[in-house]
Amino acid sequence: MSEKIKELPGTPLSEKDIIEKKVLFTEWHPEFMWAWDTGIGYGRYFAELKKGRIIGTRCNKCRRVLLPARYFCEWCFRPVDEWVYLEDTGTVNTFSIAYTDWLARRIKEPRIPALIEIDGSGGVGIMHVLDEVDPKEVKIGMRVKAVWEPEEEREGAITDIKYWKPLKEV
Amino acid sequence: MGMRKVAIVGAGMTKFMRRAHETGKELSWQAAKIALDSCELTLDDIGCVVMGTAPDAFDNIHMKGDYLGDGAGAWRKPYIRGFVGGGTGVFVADQAWYHVASGLFDTCLVVAEEKMSSAMPHPQGNFITCWDMFTESPLGPSLLWFFAWEMNRYMHAHGITEREIAMVSVKNKKNAMDHPAAQLPAEITVEDVLNSEVMAWPVKRLDVSPTSDGAVALVYAAEHVAKRITDKPVWIEGVGWCLDTIYVGQRDLYYPKYVEYAARQAYDMAGIKEPSKEIDIAEPYDPFDYKELHNAEGLLLCGKGEAPKLLADGVTQRTGRQPWCPSGGALGVGNAIAATGLMKVAELFWQLRGEAGKRQVPGRPKKGVAQAWGDEMQVGSVIVLGV
Numbered sequence: 001m002s003e004k005i006k007e008l009p010g011t012p013l014s015e016k017d018i019i020e021k022k023v024l025f026t027e028w029h030p031e032f033m034w035a036w037d038t039g040i041g042y043g044r045y046f047a048e049l050k051k052g053r054i055i056g057t058r059c060n061k062c063r064r065v066l067l068p069a070r071y072f073c074e075w076c077f078r079p080v081d082e083w084v085y086l087e088d089t090g091t092v093n094t095f096s097i098a099y100t101d102w103l104a105r106r107i108k109e110p111r112i113p114a115l116i117e118i119d120g121s122g123g124v125g126i127m128h129v130l131d132e133v134d135p136k137e138v139k140i141g142m143r144v145k146a147v148w149e150p151e152e153e154r155e156g157a158i159t160d161i162k163y164w165k166p167l168k169e170v
Numbered sequence: 171m172g173m174r175k176v177a178i179v180g181a182g183m184t185k186f187m188r189r190a191h192e193t194g195k196e197l198s199w200q201a202a203k204i205a206l207d208s209c210e211l212t213l214d215d216i217g218c219v220v221m222g223t224a225p226d227a228f229d230n231i232h233m234k235g236d237y238l239g240d241g242a243g244a245w246r247k248p249y250i251r252g253f254v255g256g257g258t259g260v261f262v263a264d265q266a267w268y269h270v271a272s273g274l275f276d277t278c279l280v281v282a283e284e285k286m287s288s289a290m291p292h293p294q295g296n297f298i299t300c301w302d303m304f305t306e307s308p309l310g311p312s313l314l315w316f317f318a319w320e321m322n323r324y325m326h327a328h329g330i331t332e333r334e335i336a337m338v339s340v341k342n343k344k345n346a347m348d349h350p351a352a353q354l355p356a357e358i359t360v361e362d363v364l365n366s367e368v369m370a371w372p373v374k375r376l377d378v379s380p381t382s383d384g385a386v387a388l389v390y391a392a393e394h395v396a397k398r399i400t401d402k403p404v405w406i407e408g409v410g411w412c413l414d415t416i417y418v419g420q421r422d423l424y425y426p427k428y429v430e431y432a433a434r435q436a437y438d439m440a441g442i443k444e445p446s447k448e449i450d451i452a453e454p455y456d457p458f459d460y461k462e463l464h465n466a467e468g469l470l471l472c473g474k475g476e477a478p479k480l481l482a483d484g485v486t487q488r489t490g491r492q493p494w495c496p497s498g499g500a501l502g503v504g505n506a507i508a509a510t511g512l513m514k515v516a517e518l519f520w521q522l523r524g525e526a527g528k529r530q531v532p533g534r535p536k537k538g539v540a541q542a543w544g545d546e547m548q549v550g551s552v553i554v555l556g557v
């Protein structure tokens with residue numbers, strides 16, 4: 001290829017070409033809106049979060065806890081059997097210390113997103129963020145506890161848990 | 171299993187770049203035209219077209235496969251778009267195979283395109299639509315979170331260091347210096363990687379591949395047609411793909427089981443029993459440096475946690491016993507998502523034909539494996555080529 005084709009096609013533009021409008025382009029700034037229905041599994045999951053509780057579902061065939069709570073087991077392809085309340089404590093499975101936000105913008109105070117294995121679930125994790133902890137102190141295997149929004153401010157969303165903080169076990 | 175033998179007989183690609191003046195359609199045409207010219211065929215000789223292009227969110231073009239169709243040569247032909255996120259590039263290579271192997275078509279043009287740069291101010295923002303809209307995106311995640319979790323878990327499971335992983339970036343960016351399409355070829359050191367800006371620890375700027383625009387195309391032919399077109403057909407000996415659950419907390423990220431399943435499917439078909447010995451060249455997907463190692467383990471090229479040792483011992487260098495990413499990979503050539511997966515298949519094609527120029531792996535390699543990964547980080551697609 002390198003021998004047969006001398007010059008590959010494609011015309012690179014620089015950031016300057018765009019910023020200084022040296023080339024033509026068309027912009028669009030649409031504003032759309034969606035309202036997604038939570039469905040059966042997530043519906044109850046969020047209703048319980050509003051009450052300050054974490055709930056999952058159990059499939060008695062594969063004996064797994066499904067979290068976030070779900071309506072059917074994708075392994076066994078059958079309905080789940082029961083709702084199970086779980087603890088609002090858990091163990092850090094893995095984490096990051098993020099210095100960029102979702103738009104790739106730099107942020108001064110890092111966020112600490114983590115996968116947290118929820119107590120009572122048999123090791124199933126959810127993603128959330130840690131706080132009230134020095135990033136340098138965070139370790140895989142660290143025990144954490146949920147910090148909830150005040151009851152009147154909860155709206156039935158994953159953000160009803162503000163963050164997770166280190167758990168001082170007695 | 172009653173399938174016909176299928177060969178790759180032509181390949182072409184554009185440069186990879188941060189932002190291309192060309193539209194996605196034009197890039198697709200450029201790559202497709204070179205691929206057809208390379209084997210002296212015209213569109214009239216093509217029976218069907220398979221197109222790969224990843225998230226619609228980059229372009230905000232609804233039914234992007236249809237929009238790109240003209241550029242891929244799909245005019246009045248049987249046409250399908252394959253799409254499994256980052257796994258797309260090798261998935262469409264698999265998909266094109268069964269179009270021909272099944273006997274339905276004698277030839278197939280497979281084109282993979284990505285134009286990430288349309289998304290402003292940065293394509294990263296558009297990945298927010300990849301997350302679960304109920305339980306994940308309200309937390310304001312960046313995809314880097316995910317890669318950081320996986321890299322951290324991988325390091326933790328095996329006691330691997332950032333320093334060991336950084337060597338992948340050094341190797342691939344250097345390999346890319348010999349690739350005429352490369353966007354980020356460079357001679358850097360392990361220290362450069364370790365000292366680069368922390369984006370989402372443990373992921374640093376030089377651990378990450380760039381966002382890119384570009385396109386790649388291949389021409390497939392059934393055995394009886396391939397023999398009339400070329401003396402150097404490269405045979406597709408195995409294909410495999412697999413999807414794991416979307417629930418990230420339900421898998422242990424230290425190992426990509428779904429890549430292993432995809433690899434086993436492809437190796438079984440190719441009659442490969444010991445991939446670590448039988449594969450001469452590998453192009454595992456390397457959007458991040460740790461991913462080359464992680465994916466190589468999923469591809470069974472070594473045991474779990476052993477990839478850093480092969481790297482340190484020079485085994486995976488272009489001149490080593492089993493080169494990984496001799497192309498320069500996503501880290502060096504660029505990560506035009508779907509196009510990068512197919513670029514890896516094109517690299518095997520050129521390498522196995524002895525046409526890779528300055529990148530040519532010594533010792534007449536006979537068997538190669540390429541792999542892509544992505545979607546919600548739970549997709550593996552694999553192809554095995556041989557001569």
Ligand SMILES: [Zn+2]
Binds near residue numbers: 059064073
């Ligand atoms: Zn079950």
